[in-house]
Amino acid sequence: MDMTSNDRKPPTETATDGYPVTVDLPSVRRLEAVGFRAWPAASVQYDGSWLIRLTAGHPSKRLNSVNPLDPSDYRDIAVRLEKAGRRFAELDRPLTVRQTPLTPPQMIAYMDEQGWTSFAHSLVLALDLAERDFGEGIDHLPIKDVGRFVDARILIGGEAAETKPALSEIINAIKPECGLFLFEDRKIGPTAVSLVVHDNDLAGIMQFAVAEAVRRQGVGRALLDASLRWARLKGAKKAWLQVEAANEPAVALYRDAGFTEVYRYLYRAPKV
Structure with a gap:
């Protein structure tokens, strides 16, 4: 769905992992950006295009997660996740990655290979x-x-x-x-x-x-x-x-x- 011009038909087919087969990445990027503004974290840091959001006083997953924002940014995945994990540990938060259509496939494959769990499957809807x-x-x-x-x-x-x-x-x-x-x-x-x-x-x-x-x-x-x-x-x-x-x-x-x-x-x- 193009949030700035004429509507496009939303995805109807679903992949085996539950994600729509086709998504409009510009719409995803814009909704991710407004979502971050609508629910601001206390601490925001970037590692490349990975947005690391942390909030010591509230357990919200959206406020305490690593958010990859560029599918092409997949260098040094293991090292960068370890570094992020230390930041989370300092606030006694579990390392959590928010996986969206902007998450690099290589990062998803890495998490799969390492046996990472998945939870809180969510939908972003628009009207x-x-x-x-x-x-x-x-x-x-x-x-x-x-x-x-x-x-x-x-x-x-x-x-x-x-x-x-x-x-x-x-x-x-x-x-x-x-x-x-x-x-x-x-x-x-x-x-x-x-x-x-x-x-x-x-x-x-x-x-x-x-x-x-x-x-x-x-x-x-x-x-x-x-x-x-x-x-x-x-x-x-x-x-x-x-x-x-x-x-x-x-x-x-x-x-x-x-x-x-x-x-x-x-x-x-x-x-x-």
Whole structure:
């Protein structure tokens, strides 16, 4: 899918490793770039075209991973991975590589030969906002209170309270404009949250979560519609998001809303 010109048909065939046979690499590169801006790591270092992201205070895999960005950059793979591993160890993080269509095939072959595990297979989906009819106006406005949003996200996601300072810091570090959406019920409290990052003509849907008590009741769809409506009113032409492939209810929600696959990625770690 070309994110800057006319849409191209998304991949429909799938390789044995789960990746689409054909992907549009310029679209992958652009979505990777906006994804990094939408979820900034505390520490960013480059080794050639490998982007090494580390965040001591938060366990997010996206914030603690090696991200190869050029399929042709495969020199000294073993040495560079060992060097990256030392950086991760300094922060007590396991060495993790985020494998995308930009990962050199030689690096993938090396990890395969060394018995690296794979986990958290994920999809990157996109939606042309011009194709959706949201009606006039906006029925839910984003809130301004980052602390309140973070408290709700931690509660709904069942995350450790200790992650609040780091999550607050991450959100405050996002440079593009953000919309913090929070749905609440008078009896049970927070029911759903989403973070929308508006970056030029793109809008990323982040931190999307619905409380278990209200799932399958239309809350997720209402939250998604509110998030997308705000993004379009801000001028975004396309929306994108990342979701684990194993999260079938979420994938079904997004596909039903019209999102289509652009590419896939997964995480790799050395065998213990």
